[in-house]
Amino acid sequence: MQLNNVSFSYHQQAEIIHDVSADVTPGHILSIVGPNGAGKTTLSKLMTGELKPSRGAVMLDGEPLSQLTRKQRADQIAIVSQQNQLYDDMKVIDVVKMGRLAKHGLLAAIDDQEVAPYLAMTGLQSFANRPMSQLSGGQKQRVWIAAAIAQDPQYLFLDEPTTYLDIRYQTELMAIIEKLHRQQQMTIVMILHDINQAFRMSDDIWLIKAGKLVSTGQPNQFYDERSLSEIFNTAIRIVSIPDYGKYIVELPDGAN
Amino acid sequence: MDLTSVAKLKHVVTQMGHQYQRQAQAKRAIRQINAAEKRARQRAKDQPTKVKVLVLMGLPGASYMAGTNHSYIGNLVVLAGGKNVFMSKNQEYIQPNDEAIKKARPDVILRLEHALPEMVTAQFNQAFKTDPMWKTLPAVKNHRVYDLQEPDFDATANMRAAVALQKISRWLYPHTGGNNQ
Amino acid sequence: MTKREAFWYTVIILLLVITVLIALMVGATPLTLSQVWQAFSGHDSNNLATLSQIRLPRIVASLISGAMLAVAGALSQAAFHNYLADPSILGVTNVGSFLILIASFFLPSLYFGKLVFALIGGILTLLFLTSRSILQHSYKLIIIGVTISLTFSGFQQLFSGESLVSTNSFNGITWSDTITVFIIRLIGLAAAILLSPWANYLKMSNQQLETRGISARLIRICLLGLVVWLSSGVTAAVGVVPFIGIIVPNIVRFLVGRDYQTIVPLSMLMGAWLLLVADTIGRTVILPGEMPVATILTVVGGPFLIWLLWRQQFNAIK
Numbered sequence: 001m002q003l004n005n006v007s008f009s010y011h012q013q014a015e016i017i018h019d020v021s022a023d024v025t026p027g028h029i030l031s032i033v034g035p036n037g038a039g040k041t042t043l044s045k046l047m048t049g050e051l052k053p054s055r056g057a058v059m060l061d062g063e064p065l066s067q068l069t070r071k072q073r074a075d076q077i078a079i080v081s082q083q084n085q086l087y088d089d090m091k092v093i094d095v096v097k098m099g100r101l102a103k104h105g106l107l108a109a110i111d112d113q114e115v116a117p118y119l120a121m122t123g124l125q126s127f128a129n130r131p132m133s134q135l136s137g138g139q140k141q142r143v144w145i146a147a148a149i150a151q152d153p154q155y156l157f158l159d160e161p162t163t164y165l166d167i168r169y170q171t172e173l174m175a176i177i178e179k180l181h182r183q184q185q186m187t188i189v190m191i192l193h194d195i196n197q198a199f200r201m202s203d204d205i206w207l208i209k210a211g212k213l214v215s216t217g218q219p220n221q222f223y224d225e226r227s228l229s230e231i232f233n234t235a236i237r238i239v240s241i242p243d244y245g246k247y248i249v250e251l252p253d254g255a256n
Numbered sequence: 257m258d259l260t261s262v263a264k265l266k267h268v269v270t271q272m273g274h275q276y277q278r279q280a281q282a283k284r285a286i287r288q289i290n291a292a293e294k295r296a297r298q299r300a301k302d303q304p305t306k307v308k309v310l311v312l313m314g315l316p317g318a319s320y321m322a323g324t325n326h327s328y329i330g331n332l333v334v335l336a337g338g339k340n341v342f343m344s345k346n347q348e349y350i351q352p353n354d355e356a357i358k359k360a361r362p363d364v365i366l367r368l369e370h371a372l373p374e375m376v377t378a379q380f381n382q383a384f385k386t387d388p389m390w391k392t393l394p395a396v397k398n399h400r401v402y403d404l405q406e407p408d409f410d411a412t413a414n415m416r417a418a419v420a421l422q423k424i425s426r427w428l429y430p431h432t433g434g435n436n437q
Numbered sequence: 438m439t440k441r442e443a444f445w446y447t448v449i450i451l452l453l454v455i456t457v458l459i460a461l462m463v464g465a466t467p468l469t470l471s472q473v474w475q476a477f478s479g480h481d482s483n484n485l486a487t488l489s490q491i492r493l494p495r496i497v498a499s500l501i502s503g504a505m506l507a508v509a510g511a512l513s514q515a516a517f518h519n520y521l522a523d524p525s526i527l528g529v530t531n532v533g534s535f536l537i538l539i540a541s542f543f544l545p546s547l548y549f550g551k552l553v554f555a556l557i558g559g560i561l562t563l564l565f566l567t568s569r570s571i572l573q574h575s576y577k578l579i580i581i582g583v584t585i586s587l588t589f590s591g592f593q594q595l596f597s598g599e600s601l602v603s604t605n606s607f608n609g610i611t612w613s614d615t616i617t618v619f620i621i622r623l624i625g626l627a628a629a630i631l632l633s634p635w636a637n638y639l640k641m642s643n644q645q646l647e648t649r650g651i652s653a654r655l656i657r658i659c660l661l662g663l664v665v666w667l668s669s670g671v672t673a674a675v676g677v678v679p680f681i682g683i684i685v686p687n688i689v690r691f692l693v694g695r696d697y698q699t700i701v702p703l704s705m706l707m708g709a710w711l712l713l714v715a716d717t718i719g720r721t722v723i724l725p726g727e728m729p730v731a732t733i734l735t736v737v738g739g740p741f742l743i744w745l746l747w748r749q750q751f752n753a754i755k
Contacts, residue, residue, distance in 0.1 A: 048648070074650030081644070087518045088640040089695040098638065102650045107631070131695070151649065319676075322726070342725055354491050354608050355465035356725030387611050388490045 001047065001155065001187075005056035008046055016042050019056070020213045022206060024155070029181055029188045031198035034208040035232050040191045041082075041159055043208065047189065048157050049073045074102035078148035079157045084140065086132060092143050093119070093128040099150030115150055121183070122146040122176055138169030142176065149180060156180075158190045162197070170194075174201060195248050199223075207231055223248075260348060261331040262289060262421070265413035285415065292418035293335055296425040300337020307428045309338040310362035310395065313349060313411065314369050314376035320383070322352035328413050329368055329404065329424075336425040338364065354389050364428055365395040368404045370411055377403060402427050442699050445692050449706045453500075456710055460496050460717045461488060465724055490611070498610045499716040499730075500709040502671045503681055505622055507708020508629045509667040510682020511689075511700050515636035516660045517566075520690075521579050521742075523682035524559070524668035527566060528585030530679075533558030533672045535589040555669035563661050590677070607675055607716050608727055622670045629663055629701055636660060636697035678731055680738025681708050687745060 001024040008017040016039050024030055024047075032040045045051040047058055049065045058065040060076060068076075078099070086095075096118055097110045104110065112128070119125050122142045132140060141161060148156055158177070162170040174197065181188055192198040198205065199219040207214045207222065209231050215222075222228065223246050228236045235251040258264050266286050273282025300306075311323035311330050323330045324344035333340050341360035344350060369376040384390045384401070395401055408420045438446075461473050468476070468484060476484035510523040524530050533555035540554040562585060566578065635656045638646060643653035671678055685708045686700055693699050712730065715737070719728040 050644070050648070070647060070652065071650040074648060077648075079648045081648075083642065083644070085642070086640045087642070088515075090637065090640055091696065094637060094696070098641065098649055101638075106635070106651065106656075109634075147649075344726075347726075350723075350726035351608070351729060353465060353720050353725055353727045355487060355720075358487065358491065359465045360725065386613055388486075392486065 002059040003047070003056070004059060006043075006046055006053045006058060007055040008042060008051060009054050015054070015211060017046065017053075017211045020208075021056075022213060022216055024187060024189065025204060026154075026187050027185050028203035029177075029190065029201055030204045030206065031190045031192055031202040032206045032208060033192070033195055033198050034214075038208045039211040040208060042211075044157055044159055044189060044191055048077050048079050048155075050079070071102070074151060074153075076154045077157065078102070078151040078153035078155070080141075080144045080148045080159065080161055082159050082163065084144050089131045089133045091128070092124060092130050092132060092135070095132060095143050096124075096146045096150050099147035102151040102153075115146075118146045118150040121149065121180060136169075138165050138173065141165060141169070141173060145173075145176065145180075149184065149186070153186065155187045155189060158188065160191055160193055163193055170197070177201070199248070200245075259412040259414075260326060260328050262293070262328075262335060262413060262417055263331075265289070265417055288418045289421075292421045292425075296336045296421055299425050299429045303337065303429060306337060306339040307364055308341050308360065308362045309333045309428065310341050310357060310360065310365045310393075312352075312365060312367045312380070314367060314380055320352075320367075320380070321349040322357075323349055323368065328411060329366060329409065331413075332417075332421050332424050333366070333428070335421055336428050338424075338428045354387070358389050358392055362393060362395045363398070363400060365393070365401040366404055366424070366427070367401065368409060368411065370404075370406050370409065373405050400427070438699075439693075442693050442703075445689075445703060446706070449703065449710060453706060453710045453713075456713050456717070457496060457500075460713055461492055463717060463721050464492060494612045495607050495610050495716070495720075496713060498674065499607050499712045501622060501626075502607075502675060502678065503685075503708040503710065503712025504626055504705040505667040505671050505708075506678055506681040506712065507685035507704040508626060508701055509664045510708075511686035511697065511704045512629060512636055512660045512667075513664045513682065514686060515639050515697060516657050516664065517578060518639070519578060520687060520745075521683060522582070523680070524664060525677060525679040525682060526579065526586065527562065527582035528589060529559045529562045529665065530555075530668050530672045530677045531586045531589040531593070532562045533669050534677050535593045537673065538593055551673040552669065555673040556665060559665035559669045559672075563665060567657075567661070607730060608720065610675070622667065625663060625666050625670065626705060629667070629705075632659060632663065633697045633701035636701065676731070678712065678734065680734045680742070681712055683745075684738055684741050685711060 003020050003022050003024075006017060006020045007015050009015040020043065032043060034040055042051065046053055047065075049058070049068065052066045060068065065073065093112060093115060096115045099118070100110045100114060101108070116125075119128055122145055124139070124142055124146055127135065127139060127143075132143065135143065145158075145161070161177070162173055165173065177188065177190075178201065180186060190198065190202070192201075199222065202219055204216065205219050205222055206216050214231060215227075223238050225236055225238055228238075228248065232250070237249050237251055239247050239249055241247045257268055259268065266289060269282050269285055273279045311327065311333060312320045313323050313327075313329075314320045322342040323340075324342050324347055325331065325334055325340050326344055326346065327348040330340050330342075330348075341357070341362050342350060342352060367377075367380050369380070380403075384396065390396050404420075407414070408416045408423065458470065458473075462468050462470060464487070466484070466487060468488075472481065472484060473488065475481050476488050479485070506524075513522050513524055513527070514520050516522075536554040536558040537551045540551070565585075566582065638651060638656055639653065639660070641649075646653040646656070668682070686704045689700050689703045689707060693703060715733045716730045719730045719733050722728055
């Protein structure tokens with residue numbers, strides 16, 4: 001996937017994304033990092049085709065994403081968004097089956113066997129027939145990931161997958177994502193709230209600020225207090241924690 | 257004004273005659289009605305059996321109701337010496353049941369078509385044609401289905417009550433006296 | 438099929454069989470079960486005429502109409518994300534019924550004319566309801582729907598020009614009505630079963646469906662088309678029959694859960710049963726007269742609806 005001079009604005013308003021050009025390396029985990037309001041979600045929506053660039057183009061296998069049909073996009077790209085609520089209750093297995101619709105016609109009857117692997121990968125076998133309303137936040141998030149990987153996509157986009165989860169579920173979820181990445185060779189694009197999580201898990205980092213791609217590279221290139229402080233507009237220190245490694249900390253106001 | 261029977265009509269006419277100083281005209285009208293009632297009684301007298309009558313009121317929109325003894329037409333049937341197959345304690349019209357109509361076997365059917373007569377007549381004809389129940393009734397077999405239309409007939413009594421009663425009386429008992437039976 | 442689903446299927450099918458037998462027996466001329474049997478085996482032509490020309494077409498018509506209304510209700514609730522969104526509440530059927538009346542002033546009472554006008558009325562109402570932002574606000578949707586419904590039934594009374602409102606009923610329904618109307622409708626019911634997974638798909642947001650390669654719009658249009666097709670068929674044949682579309686799917690949800698692949702077929706059976714019960718009561722309690730089925734359903738459905746609203750803040754599906 002390539003981004004060629006992608007810009008975006010709603011109607012004729014000010015641009016939210018300015019002239020972003022970059023390549024997504026196949027098979028890598030990429031994290032888009034930046035302060036709130038930098039345009040992370042907008043950028044990811046441009047990359048999934050949910051939004052169309054006002055200028056420039058997102059290319060997928062050499063073709064502009066905007067020219068693919070809904071179905072063709074769903075074949076390549078799966079999304080776990082922040083808004084995952086259901087209007088009415090469904091069984092876990094039925095939610096996961098809906099992911100398979102990306103590969104079938106609308107009238108297809110998908111049998112349980114077909115989605116069993118995706119339930120297994122996310123550790124949901126024993127929940128298959130439970131209603132979604134009875135699951136915890138972390139379990140629900142796993143179902144949405146299972147539904148996304150059931151699309152068998154080339155690219156998996158995760159927008160803040162760990163928000164609203166307590167720390168134990170966050171770790172568990174990240175472990176699942178890493179496992180998936182290893183097993184399926186999927187390209188994963190994430191927006192993560194927790195910068196340390198992003199740095200630890202990713203092969204590549206895109207730093208964006210005010211709609212601009214400030215820099216790209218591997219995480220270890222970014223352990224730099226000055227540039228991080230500048231991007232996040234707050235005082236940042238990098239500390240070393242035994243058995244963990246480098247850890248980015250935001251200092252309280254005025255402690256600089 | 258309650259005009260659901262001939263008696264009530266006479267009452268109203270008398271009252272209005274008083275009110276508007278037209279007692280003479282009122283008396284004349286009532287005399288006419290009384291005469292018609294008397295003729296109808298004469299006609300019905302000596303009949304071995306009372307004719308069974310079904311009164312239908314067609315409603316725009318493909319349905320109909322049955323007029324009971326409390327409706328104006330039902331009252332005319334009583335005065336003409338007929339037997340209304342749908343009697344009621346207090347209702348003027350009831351929603352009839354097909355099976356009940358079939359079971360009642362009316363000899364005469366009176367179809368009131370006062371509002372939008374063309375449309376309602378067409379509806380009646382359609383219903384009588386398509387629903388096999390009607391063909392089983394003596395009234396339909398013997399071609400004794402009559403359409404009641406304005407100005408002589410209406411859902412409530414009017415000044416043509418005498419004519420209306422005379423017509424119904426003749427439909428119910430086409431042969432005068434008892435000797436023709 | 439889960440055990441629970443199988444149980445309720447069995448119960449409802451049993452109820453249906455029993456009710457059909459009772460409906461064959463009762464009427465102006467009550468028959469015993471053996472008399473019914475005798476008539477059908479050709480030993481009693483008079484009773485056979487009553488059974489085959491009056492009772493049976495009426496039973497079949499109410500069964501199929503009930504099934505259609507319940508399914509239309511279930512699909513409409515799925516499409517609007519609202520448990521109260523029944524075609525009769527939303528005004529879909531009243532507008533159709535009013536147009537039929539207007540049309541009958543200009544055209545002779547042709548059946549297919551009626552069907553066309555019921556369809557047009559339904560489509561116009563749905564187009565109006567799905568336009569703008571009404572869809573997003575569940576209370577607004579219901580209030581506007583009810584208003585449309587009341588307005589048009591008022592118009593209808595006005596245009597009938599009578600204090601007596603034309604109350605349509607199953608009385609006088611014949612085989613030719615039943616067959617011409619309902620064979621076509623059975624296709625609609627079959628389509629509803631086939632498309633019932635789509636009602637489940639609409640539990641996801643439009644955006645989520647898009648990312649799975651599914652057009653939410655297409656699905657919604659198909660389902661609402663089916664809703665109009667089913668409900669207008671009943672309106673054209675027997676007039677507005679309220680509440681079946683609310684009562685039945687909600688009871689079925691309570692019994693077997695939220696999966697439309699079960700809700701649709703089970704609603705079909707239960708709707709058929711409920712309307713047959715209501716109509717059978719209507720044609721027997723005040724003989725020789727009839728109580729319109731709409732009256733009975735309003736008496737039962739009104740309190741049910743109040744209870745539904747009172748029991749839980751039900752109407753927005755969450």
